[in-house]
Amino acid sequence: MIQSVPAFNAAEYLVDRNVAEGGGARTAVVTPDRTLSYAELADEVRRVAGGLRALGVRPEERVLLCMADDVELFTGILATLYLGAVAVPCSTMLTGGELGTLVADSRARIVLGSTAFAGTVRAAVERAPDVERVLFTDEWDRLREAGSVTAPYPAWPDSPALWLYTSGTTGLPKAAMHRHADIRFVAENYGQGVLGITAADRFLSVAKLFFAYGIGNSMFFPLSVGGTALLEPARPAPGLIADRAAEHGATLLFGTPSFWGPLLAADVPRECFGSVRLAVSAGEALPARLYHGMRERFGIEVLDGIGSTEMLHIFLSNRPGRVRPASSGTPVPGYEVEIRDESGAVIDVPDVPGELYVRGDSAATGYWCRAEVSRRVFLGEWTRTGDSYVRNTDGTYTCLGRFNDMLKAGGIWVTPSEVEERLLEHPDVAEAVVVGVPDSDELDKPVACVVPMPGRHVDAAELIAWCRQTLAGFKRPRAVVELAELPKTATGKIRRNVLRELVAAAPTP
Structure with a gap:
């Protein structure tokens, strides 16, 4: 039966x-042309x-x-x-x-x-x-x-x-x-359990509805509590999002690191975000500089977290009033995480990097017609994220980049995010990505790809010296390439493979 x-x-x-x-x-939905009640x-x-x-x-x-x-x-x-x-x-x-x-x-x-x-x-x-x-x-x-x-x-x-x-x-x-159950799970565990969303909230997202991150922000979360979704069909430029936030009284603002940087560099009045009680960042690790910049410039606390298409939304997150900058926080209610080594063994001590695994009821049932890769990613109740992480002594977790983005310099592992964080502290730098590029001996050397602040240029020697002030010498970039913009995916993630190809011919000392 x-x-x-x-x-x-x-x-x-x-x-x-x-x-x-x-x-x-x-009010359920607001767009530039229409407003619909429930x-x-x-x-x-x-x-x-x-x-x-x-x-x-x-x-x-x-x-x-x-x-x-x-x-x-x-x-x-x-x-x-x-x-x-x-x-x-x-x-x-x-x-x-x-x-x-x-x-x-x-x-x-x-x-x-x-x-x-x-x-x-x-x-x-x-x-x-x-x-x-x-x-x-x-x-x-x-x-x-x-x-x-x-x-x-x-x-x-x-x-x-x-x-x-x-x-x-x-x-x-x-x-x-x-x-169907996954939708309720992420709305109740992250939306309500972490963000404390209510019917009074008005949700504005940089990420679009065709992203896992965006559909949670703009549909699952607001409708799960009777709140209001603020939709913007156009490209989410900083000025446009600021105008929409001010016009419609957004209380929750969802963005990505690739949005917060340009926003801080833009001429946007502080009062545009006066109604925002909380912001969320996902897609890539949020540099501490951007977190502090949003607090100082707009008075907004940004909760960094990590989610994935496979888990539908964020499963590791900082908490309001308890942010550890440059970390992804702690597991969202309903989720468990583990860090494992290359053999799959659990690393149960802090400060030792490995691959992040996650378990939670919002996990996808698999990939459509992709049996082989499904078996590699979905391992029973656990899902491999492909992200390199470390558990800190306070119980928070910090992203070190994609598991295959780690590089060796002089035979020693270098975490790109550590060097990127230092570069972003320089006043001339708006965005920075470090990739490994082979030299004449086919050994990877760290090369920094940098987008300068508007109206400025970067000095390669100055930036390398800047990194050496606080980082071990082997971690310093061997070269700096100035770019007008960084190549990104539709979700705003850096296309590191494209950057490697762009700077493969860059001179390295």
């Missing part, structure tokens, strides 16, 4: 529940779900979305979940060929796209023979006229809900498969 499992649909949890509990009049959002979700059902979308079937952060993407994702189908939001920064790889891999029959990205989407579906219908936002009203779905599909907590593709910068893209 098959055991009965209580139904749980994440879209019902996020939307209908708020209306049923009397919150229908509260009652209006519920109606939109049912209408879009009706249109998708009329197109033949069935439970557990994939619907791929390549759309800007606006009402259509927001309701499109929720409507897909409402039907019991699987939402596959994809980056709008991809080329037609790159997006085509994801469309074909997902086997999606229905693709939804913003009209602004029509050229990219059309080029993508040419590579995907399974696609039967492509619908753009200028046809959205027609989609909504097909009739409403009156009740959510009775999905189970373990039913598939959301696929999120990794960036694929170091290999083939792969979709991390998440369940």
Whole structure:
């Protein structure tokens, strides 16, 4: 006999529940053009779900979305979940060929796209023979006229809900498969348990909805407590985000290290962020300089943490009022972490680096059609992060970079983040990344790639001497390369492999 499992649909949890509990009049979503209450959002979700059902979308079937952060993407994702189908939001920064790889891999029959990205989407579906219908936002009203779905599909907590593709910068893209239950888990354990979110909060995120980080910030967290999502379709430039925060009274601001640096360098008035009670940083380790800069310049405490597409959101985080700068804090409620050596043995003493492993109920069930890599990453209840970490004596954890980003100089291991932290303390430096570049003897030497503060230039000899003041001589950069900008992935992470290629010919003494 098959055991009965209580139904749980994440879209019902996020939307209908708020209306049923009397919150229908509260503001759910604000965009530059529209504002929806929870009652209006519920109606939109049912209408879009009706249109998708009329197109033949069935439970557990994939619907791929390549759309800007606006009402259509927001309701499109929720409507897909409402039907019991699987939402596959994809980056709008991809080329037609790159997006085509994801469309074909997902086997999606229905693709939804913003009209602004029509050229990219059309080029993508040419590579995907399974696609039967492509619908753009200028046809959205027609989609909504097909009739409403009156009740959510009775999905189970373990039913598939959301696929999120990794960036694929170091290999083939792969979709991390998440369940309906994962959505509630991250909202309640991190959103409510760490950030203390309430219905009074207004959420503004630099990361977009097609990122694991962004969809948590702008959808799962606000809707889980009846709060307000502030969506911005445009590129998140510092001035624009400051204007949106001031205009809509954002109380929670979510960014990345690649955003905080330019924000501090921009001419943005302090009062723009007067309503922000807390900020969050993820994507890469937050340098202490940026943490202190945000406190001094805007009076905002930034909680650095680490999450992953595989775990859906942040699982290690600093806590309000208890930040250890340059660390990722401690495990989020519901998660456990371990540091292991190259053989997989647990390192149970502080100050010894190893690879970070995490255990928690939001872990993806695996990668779609990637059995071999799934077996390497998802090890029973534990997930390998690929990040090099050390546990500090106070119980916090500090990121040393990607596990394969460590480099040797003179036969001694060098942690790039340590050198980068020192470079960022220099007043002329806005961004800094250290990579290992082989010299004439094929031995790696640390080379610093630096973006200067606006209107300034960097002096290579001065920066090398600056590093030697506080770092061991073998850790110093052997050369400094000045760049206008650093190559980054769609999630804002540094593309170190590209930097290595760019500076391979840099002279090293």
